[in-house]
Amino acid sequence: MKGILRRGAILLVAAAASVTVAAVLAPGAFAQDADDEGPPGDDQIVLTGSLVVPVGETVGTAIIFDGDALIEGTVRESLVVFNGSVEVSGSVGEDLVAFNGPVVVRSGAEIGGNVFSRRTAKIEDGATVGGDVQGIAGGFDFGDLFLAGRIAWWIGYSVSTLLLGLALLRLARGLDGAASRALERHLGAVFGFGALTFFVLPVVAALLLVTVVAIPLGLFLLFALAFLYTIGYTVTGVALGRLVVKAPTSRYLAFLAGWGALRVVELVPFLGGLMWVVATVIGFGVLWVAARSTPSDAAPVTSLPPAPAAA
Numbered sequence: 581m582k583g584i585l586r587r588g589a590i591l592l593v594a595a596a597a598s599v600t601v602a603a604v605l606a607p608g609a610f611a612q613d614a615d616d617e618g619p620p621g622d623d624q625i626v627l628t629g630s631l632v633v634p635v636g637e638t639v640g641t642a643i644i645f646d647g648d649a650l651i652e653g654t655v656r657e658s659l660v661v662f663n664g665s666v667e668v669s670g671s672v673g674e675d676l677v678a679f680n681g682p683v684v685v686r687s688g689a690e691i692g693g694n695v696f697s698r699r700t701a702k703i704e705d706g707a708t709v710g711g712d713v714q715g716i717a718g719g720f721d722f723g724d725l726f727l728a729g730r731i732a733w734w735i736g737y738s739v740s741t742l743l744l745g746l747a748l749l750r751l752a753r754g755l756d757g758a759a760s761r762a763l764e765r766h767l768g769a770v771f772g773f774g775a776l777t778f779f780v781l782p783v784v785a786a787l788l789l790v791t792v793v794a795i796p797l798g799l800f801l802l803f804a805l806a807f808l809y810t811i812g813y814t815v816t817g818v819a820l821g822r823l824v825v826k827a828p829t830s831r832y833l834a835f836l837a838g839w840g841a842l843r844v845v846e847l848v849p850f851l852g853g854l855m856w857v858v859a860t861v862i863g864f865g866v867l868w869v870a871a872r873s874t875p876s877d878a879a880p881v882t883s884l885p886p887a888p889a890a891a
Contacts, residue, residue, distance in 0.1 A: 774865025
């Protein structure tokens with residue numbers, strides 16, 4: 581079982597290694613460069629910088645979180661800009677949504693749907709807008725923003741768990757070794773204690789809320805659940821990383837490998853949510869088992885033989 585567990589962890593980390601390194605070491609790893617040419621119709625997503633669709637190019641959905649958008653070519657679906665100016669001289673097949681920044685639709689440009697912007701959009705003579713031109717408060721199809729919201733959440737949760745993991749390793753220097761030993765040697769207990777904690781915590785919070793004298797404690801526990809679950813998830817990254825990347829490699833690099841593998845899997849719909857639950861359960865179990873471990877559970881220390889007596 582130990583061998584299977586370790587081989588599975590190695591495969592998971594190996595599959596995610598290249599993506600993980602790019603995500604951490606490259607500033608724009610998850611953003612498409614505006615100069616990169618992909619297959620026609622690919623979505624173009626930029627975290628920060630500029631989003632440019634040149635003349636003759638076609639993309640699917642175009643999203644930029646921080647920076648300006650210049651559309652001279654074709655956006656088949658929606659264009660979403662969270663913070664930055666928008667200039668369209670080409671065409672947008674569906675809606676144009678700008679949360680913060682000026683919007684200019686040049687003469688000859690075509691917008692197939694609505695134009696939503698916090699500021700008043702400038703529509704030049706000769707431009708075509710198939711829908712309405714209105715403010716953000718006027719409402720729009722939130723389904724168009726599902727992809728953007730999912731990416732934003734993934735980025736935020738990735739950064740949060742990375743910082744939390746680094747803090748835990750700094751505060752508890754032996755956490756990586758204890759966590760990996762618990763996962764490798766007591767897999768059944770890890771899943772048992774972990775599942776019990778995962779499902780019992782919200783039940784305990786609900787029971788405390790129905791008792792008048794314990795309502796404050798119930799509220800505190802209820803509000804803390806998200807943080808507690810995130811700790812469990814992060815500890816699994818610590819344990820997984822050290823299980824694969826053995827000492828004396830830095831515990832921070834080992835954690836980076838485990839954390840990266842988990843975050844890459846989170847990108848897969850459904851599988852990502854299932855992995856989050858499993859990782860959180862494992863993390864809770866690892867903490868329980870590691871806390872109850874005795875000194876004999878630690879890695880054995882082999883003493884050196886006594887030096888021969890001098891002649």
